[in-house]
Amino acid sequence: MNYSKDGDLISLQRIREENVESAVFKALEDIHASRLFPKKGMKILIKPNILSGKPPERAVTTHPLVLQAVIRWVKQFSPERIIVCDSSGGRNPGLTEKAMRGSGIKAICEKEEVECFPFEKSPRKTYHVPSPLVLSEFISSSLIDEADLIINLPKIKTHELCTLTCCIKNIFGTVLLGNKAKMHTLFPRVDEFTAALVDIYSVVKPQLTVIDGYYAMEGFGPAAGDVVKWNLILAGYDGLALDRLVCKLTGLDHNQVLYLEHGAKKGIGSLNLEKFIIKGEALEHVYRKFKPPKKLPLGLLKLVPRKIHNYAAKILYRSRWQVSPEKCRLCGTCWQNCPVEALTPPNGIEIGKDIPIWDGNACITCYCCTELCPYEAIQFKVPIVRNFLFSKFGAFLVGFLCGLGILIALLIIF
Numbered sequence: 001m002n003y004s005k006d007g008d009l010i011s012l013q014r015i016r017e018e019n020v021e022s023a024v025f026k027a028l029e030d031i032h033a034s035r036l037f038p039k040k041g042m043k044i045l046i047k048p049n050i051l052s053g054k055p056p057e058r059a060v061t062t063h064p065l066v067l068q069a070v071i072r073w074v075k076q077f078s079p080e081r082i083i084v085c086d087s088s089g090g091r092n093p094g095l096t097e098k099a100m101r102g103s104g105i106k107a108i109c110e111k112e113e114v115e116c117f118p119f120e121k122s123p124r125k126t127y128h129v130p131s132p133l134v135l136s137e138f139i140s141s142s143l144i145d146e147a148d149l150i151i152n153l154p155k156i157k158t159h160e161l162c163t164l165t166c167c168i169k170n171i172f173g174t175v176l177l178g179n180k181a182k183m184h185t186l187f188p189r190v191d192e193f194t195a196a197l198v199d200i201y202s203v204v205k206p207q208l209t210v211i212d213g214y215y216a217m218e219g220f221g222p223a224a225g226d227v228v229k230w231n232l233i234l235a236g237y238d239g240l241a242l243d244r245l246v247c248k249l250t251g252l253d254h255n256q257v258l259y260l261e262h263g264a265k266k267g268i269g270s271l272n273l274e275k276f277i278i279k280g281e282a283l284e285h286v287y288r289k290f291k292p293p294k295k296l297p298l299g300l301l302k303l304v305p306r307k308i309h310n311y312a313a314k315i316l317y318r319s320r321w322q323v324s325p326e327k328c329r330l331c332g333t334c335w336q337n338c339p340v341e342a343l344t345p346p347n348g349i350e351i352g353k354d355i356p357i358w359d360g361n362a363c364i365t366c367y368c369c370t371e372l373c374p375y376e377a378i379q380f381k382v383p384i385v386r387n388f389l390f391s392k393f394g395a396f397l398v399g400f401l402c403g404l405g406i407l408i409a410l411l412i413i414f
């Protein structure tokens, strides 16, 4: 078998008549994934997306049926252990466990009799990043080192900060709880944060990826967007190429997915889809335009001088935190998990009236609160006109125009 050629295989399979297992098995056969199991008794680590405890139909987490199909497929090779792990988005211990139960992941693992626990319940290990782009080390689980094979099981979702969350972003979940929050404070700018994602991926290096496009998410992802029932499974080896392909299939602008360029620079994969053999469905048959998240069009960087772009990013496109008092249950998840303590509890405790207090100057727009709010009560809005009017330039312009108006009026009158 030609290994380098197999590394260039990708499979794209439709889920027909809700038969998820058949689509997953076909995709893995297409790419000859059995070659990754040269012996019995291997230790297999599976990393789904278990961001929070939302039900599978909400499309926030990897669908349990996709996970179940992968577990069943792996069982054919008689591994010693199959371990399903993640560390969910928050800072508090117990959140991942809760997310595993609420998402249906734990139940599937119990049914299939495989291990399922949060990364934070395994021994910690500090990993050093060779030739880092921005991040020289991070703390994760020792399982990353100990596993014979890591299978990445991401979900296709739009992402307010990164535009897309799929293969590369899913591996951020191997970083333990509070260390994730620290990463947001270390790299508040999206270009640096996405470079850190690539540094982490370059160390974890999952050997196999199965993408859950059964239920995907568009718009205000990764936690409060709209569900897209897409019935799609992708499998391959090169996470970077797969993410690039997902952009192509969803119409998301790949120039906005900054980790793609960082990943190509670091050499964790290829962006040249021409060199891959894509088996299964034809791309044009599965194409579905996704609503992008609302954010500054970074592609503009190429068209306008950097100074103007930076001004737009800082002033015009500044997001404002908004919470729906009707939806907010004052559960405290947001203020307990904000990495920079930009959120504090309200003075009152009347549900439906009182809401958490947001400090716009402290907020680094990491979107952790929107991702974690169990009631989808938080949104970020970009009020461009308001931002402009309240900026120094806007205030000056308004003042100047008012002055000019008064002057013209005086000249007309006298």
Ligand code: SF4
Residues within 6 Å of the ligand: 323, 327, 328, 329, 330, 331, 332, 333, 334, 335, 356, 372, 373, 374, 375, 376, 377, 378
């Ligand atoms: S906004 Fe959401 S996370 Fe924050 S207190 Fe309200 S319900 Fe909880």
Ligand code: SF4
Residues within 6 Å of the ligand: 321, 337, 338, 339, 340, 341, 342, 343, 358, 362, 363, 364, 365, 366, 367, 368, 369, 370
């Ligand atoms: S308020 Fe929300 S978006 Fe802002 S820093 Fe805190 S968690 Fe992040």
